[in-house]
Amino acid sequence: DARVTQTPRHKVTEMGQEVTMRCQPILGHNTVFWYRQTMMQGLELLAYFRNRAPLDDSGMPKDRFSAEMPDATLATLKIQPSEPRDSAVYFCASGNGDTQYFGPGTRLTVL
Amino acid sequence: QQPVQSPQAVILREGEDAVINCSSSKALYSVHWYRQKHGEAPVFLMILLKGGEQKGHEKISASFNEKKQQSSLYLTASQLSYSGTYFCGTEKWNSGYSTLTFGKGTMLLVSP
Numbered sequence: 001d002a003r004v005t006q007t008p009r010h011k012v013t014e015m016g017q018e019v020t021m022r023c024q025p026i027l028g029h030n031t032v033f034w035y036r037q038t039m040m041q042g043l044e045l046l047a048y049f050r051n052r053a054p055l056d057d058s059g060m061p062k063d064r065f066s067a068e069m070p071d072a073t074l075a076t077l078k079i080q081p082s083e084p085r086d087s088a089v090y091f092c093a094s095g096n097g098d099t100q101y102f103g104p105g106t107r108l109t110v111l
Numbered sequence: 112q113q114p115v116q117s118p119q120a121v122i123l124r125e126g127e128d129a130v131i132n133c134s135s136s137k138a139l140y141s142v143h144w145y146r147q148k149h150g151e152a153p154v155f156l157m158i159l160l161k162g163g164e165q166k167g168h169e170k171i172s173a174s175f176n177e178k179k180q181q182s183s184l185y186l187t188a189s190q191l192s193y194s195g196t197y198f199c200g201t202e203k204w205n206s207g208y209s210t211l212t213f214g215k216g217t218m219l220l221v222s223p
Contacts, residue, residue, distance in 0.1 A: 104151070
């Protein structure tokens, strides 16, 4: 049963530190999405890749966030420097058509 | 541009029915429904396409009214396993690609 995997599952860090979250999409999927989920805002799209090329990062704070896909099996989301307001659950999802398959998420807490 | 879901929360007894609505201020091309259980990832339920085609994996039905720019999810004879937060996602078209914008969710609790 193919699944999207994400690491780490939980991360606690101090303000100002760099945070890197990783995602392995389902093999064969050509789209990858990064979402942030908070109680206040719900699910917000941060970045969208198709065939490893970034198509949309309009939802991402450009000064501190960056997203990359160094190869077809790995997508990364980095925050540098992290701030308390970045505390949230970050989901990666992959797809190859209409459906998106979400990973288990990384719960980030910035103190 | 975020779709509006109603109600915000529903409490049911097992076997009762529920309807969750999703409305958009913009024209809809498709509506995607997901369910998220507490502490887990959102899971795809179904997609409703312009023109009436519906694709889904579970025994939950939905409707899509293009003119009213809204979709409704129907949960009949609810089971305990239906508990969770339901999100609708509407397609937002950009230059040659589309992304989903999700509503804030409807929390459903089914009790025995």
